[in-house]
Amino acid sequence: MAVAAAPLEAAGAASRDGSPGERPPGEPRLVGYLYLLPAFAVFAGFVLYPLYRAAYISLWDWDGLTAGTWAGLDNYAEVFTDEALRSAFVHALILLLFYAVLPLLIGLLLAGVMARARVRGLALFRAILFLPQVIAMVVVALMWKMIYQPGEDGALNRILGWFGIEGRSWLGDFNLALPSVGLVGTYVYFGLAMVLLTAGVQKIPTSLYDAARVDGAGPFREFLAVTLPGLRGEIAVALTLTTIYALRNFDLVYITTHGGPGNATTVPAFQVFSRAFESGQVGSAAAVGITLTLIIFVISLGINRLAERSA
Amino acid sequence: MAEVRFEKVGKRYGTVDAVRDFTLEIVDGEFMVLVGPSGSGKTTALRMLAGLEAITSGSIFIGDREVNQVAPRERDIAMVFQDYALYPQMTVFDNLAFGLRRRKVPSADIKRRVEEAARVLDLGALLQRRPGQLSGGQAQRVALGRALVREPQVFLMDEPLSNLDAKLRTQTRGEIRRLQLQVRTTTVYVTHDQVEAMTMGDRIAVMNDGVLEQVGTPEELYERPANRFVAGFIGSPAMSFFTGEEVGLTLPRNGAVVGVRPEHVRPWREGLIGPLRGRVAFVEALGRETFVGVDVGEARLVVFEEGRAAHDVGDEIEFGLVESGLRYFSAESGAAL
Amino acid sequence: MTSRAEQSLGYVILGLFSLIALLPIVGILFTALQEPGGLAAFGTFDGLHFENFKTAWEEGNFGSYLKSSVIVSVSVVAVAVLLSIMAGYAFGLMRFRGSTVLFYLFLLGLMVPTEAIIVPLYYDLRELKLTNTYWALILPQIATSVAFGTYWMRTYFRTVPRSLVEAARLDGASSWFTLWRVLLPLARPAVLTMTVLLFMWTWNEFLLALVMVSDEGLRTAPLGLSFFQGRNTSELSLMAAASVIVALPVVIVYVFLQRHFIRGMLAGAVKG
Numbered sequence: 001m002a003v004a005a006a007p008l009e010a011a012g013a014a015s016r017d018g019s020p021g022e023r024p025p026g027e028p029r030l031v032g033y034l035y036l037l038p039a040f041a042v043f044a045g046f047v048l049y050p051l052y053r054a055a056y057i058s059l060w061d062w063d064g065l066t067a068g069t070w071a072g073l074d075n076y077a078e079v080f081t082d083e084a085l086r087s088a089f090v091h092a093l094i095l096l097l098f099y100a101v102l103p104l105l106i107g108l109l110l111a112g113v114m115a116r117a118r119v120r121g122l123a124l125f126r127a128i129l130f131l132p133q134v135i136a137m138v139v140v141a142l143m144w145k146m147i148y149q150p151g152e153d154g155a156l157n158r159i160l161g162w163f164g165i166e167g168r169s170w171l172g173d174f175n176l177a178l179p180s181v182g183l184v185g186t187y188v189y190f191g192l193a194m195v196l197l198t199a200g201v202q203k204i205p206t207s208l209y210d211a212a213r214v215d216g217a218g219p220f221r222e223f224l225a226v227t228l229p230g231l232r233g234e235i236a237v238a239l240t241l242t243t244i245y246a247l248r249n250f251d252l253v254y255i256t257t258h259g260g261p262g263n264a265t266t267v268p269a270f271q272v273f274s275r276a277f278e279s280g281q282v283g284s285a286a287a288v289g290i291t292l293t294l295i296i297f298v299i300s301l302g303i304n305r306l307a308e309r310s311a
Numbered sequence: 312m313a314e315v316r317f318e319k320v321g322k323r324y325g326t327v328d329a330v331r332d333f334t335l336e337i338v339d340g341e342f343m344v345l346v347g348p349s350g351s352g353k354t355t356a357l358r359m360l361a362g363l364e365a366i367t368s369g370s371i372f373i374g375d376r377e378v379n380q381v382a383p384r385e386r387d388i389a390m391v392f393q394d395y396a397l398y399p400q401m402t403v404f405d406n407l408a409f410g411l412r413r414r415k416v417p418s419a420d421i422k423r424r425v426e427e428a429a430r431v432l433d434l435g436a437l438l439q440r441r442p443g444q445l446s447g448g449q450a451q452r453v454a455l456g457r458a459l460v461r462e463p464q465v466f467l468m469d470e471p472l473s474n475l476d477a478k479l480r481t482q483t484r485g486e487i488r489r490l491q492l493q494v495r496t497t498t499v500y501v502t503h504d505q506v507e508a509m510t511m512g513d514r515i516a517v518m519n520d521g522v523l524e525q526v527g528t529p530e531e532l533y534e535r536p537a538n539r540f541v542a543g544f545i546g547s548p549a550m551s552f553f554t555g556e557e558v559g560l561t562l563p564r565n566g567a568v569v570g571v572r573p574e575h576v577r578p579w580r581e582g583l584i585g586p587l588r589g590r591v592a593f594v595e596a597l598g599r600e601t602f603v604g605v606d607v608g609e610a611r612l613v614v615f616e617e618g619r620a621a622h623d624v625g626d627e628i629e630f631g632l633v634e635s636g637l638r639y640f641s642a643e644s645g646a647a648l
Numbered sequence: 649m650t651s652r653a654e655q656s657l658g659y660v661i662l663g664l665f666s667l668i669a670l671l672p673i674v675g676i677l678f679t680a681l682q683e684p685g686g687l688a689a690f691g692t693f694d695g696l697h698f699e700n701f702k703t704a705w706e707e708g709n710f711g712s713y714l715k716s717s718v719i720v721s722v723s724v725v726a727v728a729v730l731l732s733i734m735a736g737y738a739f740g741l742m743r744f745r746g747s748t749v750l751f752y753l754f755l756l757g758l759m760v761p762t763e764a765i766i767v768p769l770y771y772d773l774r775e776l777k778l779t780n781t782y783w784a785l786i787l788p789q790i791a792t793s794v795a796f797g798t799y800w801m802r803t804y805f806r807t808v809p810r811s812l813v814e815a816a817r818l819d820g821a822s823s824w825f826t827l828w829r830v831l832l833p834l835a836r837p838a839v840l841t842m843t844v845l846l847f848m849w850t851w852n853e854f855l856l857a858l859v860m861v862s863d864e865g866l867r868t869a870p871l872g873l874s875f876f877q878g879r880n881t882s883e884l885s886l887m888a889a890a891s892v893i894v895a896l897p898v899v900i901v902y903v904f905l906q907r908h909f910i911r912g913m914l915a916g917a918v919k920g
Binding site: 361362363383384388389390392393394396398399400409410413414457461 | 809811812814815816817818819820821825830833834
C-alpha cells in the first residue's frame, strides 16, 4: 500500500479539518463541536479568559481596590529594573540548577552505569523514587523545614554534629537559604530523572556499545558517543518537566521561607502572590505571571526544537 | 438482495485521483471481485459503496436508489473488514447481535438469527468467548457472521483473508464462496490476490491506478485480456511479453507486443512456432510441472514442462510457441489487438 | 568495567538514592508518632504515640479540611474526566473545521501556570461574589484539568483502529453509543491514569486555595496544614501528624496504582 497510500495520507491530512464535500455521509461532523463544547466552555472561561485578563491587568498600575492608572509596559520593564523582581528571576535561574540540572546529572550517572545491565526489580525502585513527587509540596516543604530547623534540634544539624560540623540556620541565612530551598527541589525530582533516563538507556541497543568497545572507546567515551545521544529524547522530557516545575515553585517558597530572609529566596511565582495579595501591586503581579508563562513557553518549545533537530 | 451500480464514480484527494470514471454494473446475487495491485483504487471504490468515503463525482446505486448522500447504516449493507474490527470487550454473541440491537430487532429474532449464523459458521462453541480469545480463523468467521446476521442487500468484503495463513486462506476461500451461493446475496469482494479473484468470482473487475481495466468472467479475463496490464496481472505464473524482433521471429502484426502464457510455450516439437533457442535463467520445479525461465535475446519467456525437467541454469534449451495461445497488444497503448 | 560490576554499582546507586528519597518520609512518620509535646526533634524515635493524629484531627480540625478536599477533588475529577473524554473523542476521532486550531488552544492551556491566571481569577470571581466558595476552587481546576485530560484522551483515541469505529457506524451505532459502549471499555487504563493524576494534582493544589478561601470551613487539606503550622511551630510531632494526614490519601492511591501514576507522569505530563 506504500505508493498510493502516501499521497492519500497527505491529502487526507489536508482535508482533515473537514471542508464540505469531503465528508462521507453519516460521519459525525457538527456534532463534534457539541462534544467539545462543555470542556471548551469551562476551559475558555477559567483559563483562556483569565489569561487575556491577566495580560490586560498587567498594563495597569492597580492596587486591587481603587481605580488603576494606565502603565503600558512599565510593569514589564520593572522585571529588569526592580530589585526584588530581578532577584526573583535570577533566583529562578539558580533554582533551575537544583531542580533540573542536578537531577539530570544524577540520572545520567545512573544511566551511564546501567547502560548495559538489565535491572531487575526496577518497579520497586521506581515506586520509591517517584514517591516524593506524589506528596503534596506543602507537606514536602514542611518536612524539609523540620530537617532544616536551626539550632541543635534540626535533623540536618544533628547529623552534621556527628561529623563535628557546626549546625546552621539553613533557611535563615542570607547565603544558604536559596541553595537549601533548591535542594528540596532536587529531592523531589531526582527520582523522575533517574527513572526516565534509566528506562531510556535500556532501550539503546547493546550493539552500539559493542561497536564502541571494538573501536577502542573507554567508558567515558562510550558515555559521550553512545549513551548521551541515545538519551536525547528523555533528556528533553526531563528538562522540560523539571524546568517548568522549577518556575512554578510557589508552594515550596511560601511554606519554607516566604521569600526571605529579605529577598534571598524570592522567586517569580512568589512575587506574583506577594504583589497581588500582600503589597497591592496587582498590575505588576499580572505582568510577572505573564512573563513567567512566556518563559515557560519559550523553554518548552526551545528544548523540544533542539531535541528534534539533533535527532 | 439488489443490484449495485457505479456510474462514472470518481474520488479525488487533493490533487490525486484515487478512482477515475469508474463504471460498473453488478447483477443481483452476483459475486463480484474487485482486484488490482496496491493503490489501484479498489478499496476506495468499496469504501465509497459502503459510505465510508465521500464520493467526489458520479453516482452509486443500490437497487434503484442513489445512495451518494445516504449514511452507511441506511444503505442496508454489511461489511467484513480486513482486520475484522470485532468489538473487543463484547462476547462473540454480542458482536454478532450488535448491529441487530442497534436496529431494534426484537430479541427473539436476534437470538434466532445469531444462532443460525453460528451454526452455519461453526461458531456455536465460541459464542461466549471474547475476540481476544479467538484464533485468527475463528475471528474471521465471527466477522463473516456479523455480516451474515444482518441479512443485508449487499455484502462488502475488504480483503478478509489477507491476515490468514496460506492454508487457512485456501480453505476459507471455498467456505465464503459456498456461503454466498447459499444465501445468494450480492457480494462485492476486494482482493489483491488474483488467484483468489479467479477462484471465487462470478465476474472480476480488474483495476489499476484508479481505473477499471476490464470486467468479465474469469475465463474471459484469462483467454481474452483487454490489454497488456490485465494479461500480465491475471494468471500465475504471469504471461511472458516480447516482440517478434527480440526473439528473432516473424509474427503477424509487426511491431506489436506479443503475450503468451507458459502453458503455450513448450519444449520444441513439430507443430509449434519456432524453434527458439535460449539459455535457462531459472527453474521452478513444482513436482507435477516445471516452469523454466529462458532468456532469448533480450526477452525472457517461461516454458512449461510436464513432470520434472532436467535443466540447469545456463543450459541451452529449444522450445516453441503454440500459435493459438499468442495474444497481441499495441506497443503504445497496451490494448489488445 | 565488567557488566557484572556495572550492574552492582547500578544497584548501589539505585539503593542509595531510594534511601535518600525515603529518609525524610520515614523521619516525618517517626516524628508523628512521637510523644506529644516532647522535645525530641525530627527523626528521633521514642515509641508509638498515635494520639497525635487524633489531636490533629480534632483540635487541628483536619476532619473538616479533609472533607473540603474530598468535595473539591471528587467534583473536579468527576467533571473533568467526563468532559475530557468527550473532548478527546471529538479531537481524536472526528473531523471538523478548526479542530487543529482548537486543539492547539488546549495545548496552550497546558503550559499556562496557575500563577499566571490566579490574579485575574481572584479579582473577577470577587466581582461575581464567588470567592470563598467551593466554586472558586472547583471551576478553575476543572478548566486546567480539562486541558491535560483532553490532550491525554485525544492521544489515546488516536490509537483506536479506524475500522472499529467504522464497523460500529455501519452497524448503526450513534457516535454517543460508540463512545460509551464500544470505545470506553477499551480505554479503561488510559482513563484510570488520567483520573489518578488529576486527583493528585487537585488534592495537592495550594496556591488556588490560599488565594480564594478565607473561611476556615472551606479550607482544603494543604491550606489547612499551612495555617496549622503557622500556629504550632513548636509542636513538631503534631505538625508531622497533620502532614501525614494531608499526604496520606494520595499516597495510598499511589501505592495501589503506582503503575498508572508513573506511566502518566513519564508521558511528559505538563501540568501540576
